[in-house]
Amino acid sequence: MGQQRSLLEQLPGDLMMWVLIASELLVFGAGMIAFLAVRIGDPAGFAQGSAHLHLVAAGINTMLLVTSGLFAALAVQAAKRNAIAVTRRLLAGAALLGLGFIGVKAVEYQSLGAAGVGIETHPFFTFYFLLTGFHAAHVAAGTVILALAGRWPSPRNVETGAAFWHMVDLVWVLLFPVIYLLP
Amino acid sequence: MRALRSPLMLAWAALVLLSTVSTLLAVQPGRVAGVAVLLAGATKGRIILTRYLGLADAPDWRHGFDLVLALLILLLGGLYLAG
Numbered sequence: 546m547g548q549q550r551s552l553l554e555q556l557p558g559d560l561m562m563w564v565l566i567a568s569e570l571l572v573f574g575a576g577m578i579a580f581l582a583v584r585i586g587d588p589a590g591f592a593q594g595s596a597h598l599h600l601v602a603a604g605i606n607t608m609l610l611v612t613s614g615l616f617a618a619l620a621v622q623a624a625k626r627n628a629i630a631v632t633r634r635l636l637a638g639a640a641l642l643g644l645g646f647i648g649v650k651a652v653e654y655q656s657l658g659a660a661g662v663g664i665e666t667h668p669f670f671t672f673y674f675l676l677t678g679f680h681a682a683h684v685a686a687g688t689v690i691l692a693l694a695g696r697w698p699s700p701r702n703v704e705t706g707a708a709f710w711h712m713v714d715l716v717w718v719l720l721f722p723v724i725y726l727l728p
Numbered sequence: 729m730r731a732l733r734s735p736l737m738l739a740w741a742a743l744v745l746l747s748t749v750s751t752l753l754a755v756q757p758g759r760v761a762g763v764a765v766l767l768a769g770a771t772k773g774r775i776i777l778t779r780y781l782g783l784a785d786a787p788d789w790r791h792g793f794d795l796v797l798a799l800l801i802l803l804l805g806g807l808y809l810a811g
Contacts, residue, residue, distance in 0.1 A: 552788055555788055567796075578803055611743040612744075614776065619736060711780045715776045715781075718747075722766055726753070727754070
């Protein structure tokens with residue numbers, strides 16, 4: 546019979562990265578809770594705001610992020626096999642998809658701006674721009690982290706960089722339904 | 729063919745499917761659709777935690793994050809239904 550692993554031994558990757566993941570989940574969770582709490586006071590206004598959003602663009606962004614997450618997870622496996630070239634290609638693919646996400650987000654913002662919608666238009670849009678903008682900043686940071694992991698692709702670096710990227714993905718799959726999809 | 733059925737590939741396929749389904753649900757009127765959208769989001773979050781982040785092999789941590797995710801979705805669902 547094998548020895549049971551301790552709590553710390555069970556945890557994949559770096560403990561401090563998991564502390565970051567948990568704290569980001571709590572911060573964005575608090576933002577989503579606040580969004581829905583404020584919505585109680587003006588459901589019609591929030592519904593009107595939601596109608597301005599680009600569901601297709603957000604759907605495309607979801608596909609980009611979950612696919613980039615797959616590439617990052619595969620990169621971790623490749624790094625552990627010491628397949629450096631494959632690791633770098635997968636990280637590059639993940640980062641490119643991340644840049645695609647930022648590009649689509651920029652088009653969304655520009656389109657809203659052209660329609661005269663800004664951060665002060667309505668509380669719905671205050672939350673929308675703050676939450677999705679803060680998330681997009683994490684995506685941008687994440688692409689830099691993936692690039693660094695690609696430059697120095699030790700299994701530890703790749704696993705830690707990929708964990709940050711999966712955190713960005715995790716937040717989005719929760720943010721996307723709350724902001725864009727709730728009828 | 730075996731590679732396509734690896735846990736990671738299956739996880740990705742589930743994420744794509746759930747994202748498509750929840751986007752289709754979003755155009756349905758009514759709160760049941762809204763609750764289903766939130767549950768789909770929570771399921772996707774769990775898939776990312778277990779398969780992409782590797783908590784499938786860390787049951788104690790997985791249970792902890794399951795609890796946090798469940799509490800968050802319960803709170804979000806309650807606020808959504810109160811609106």
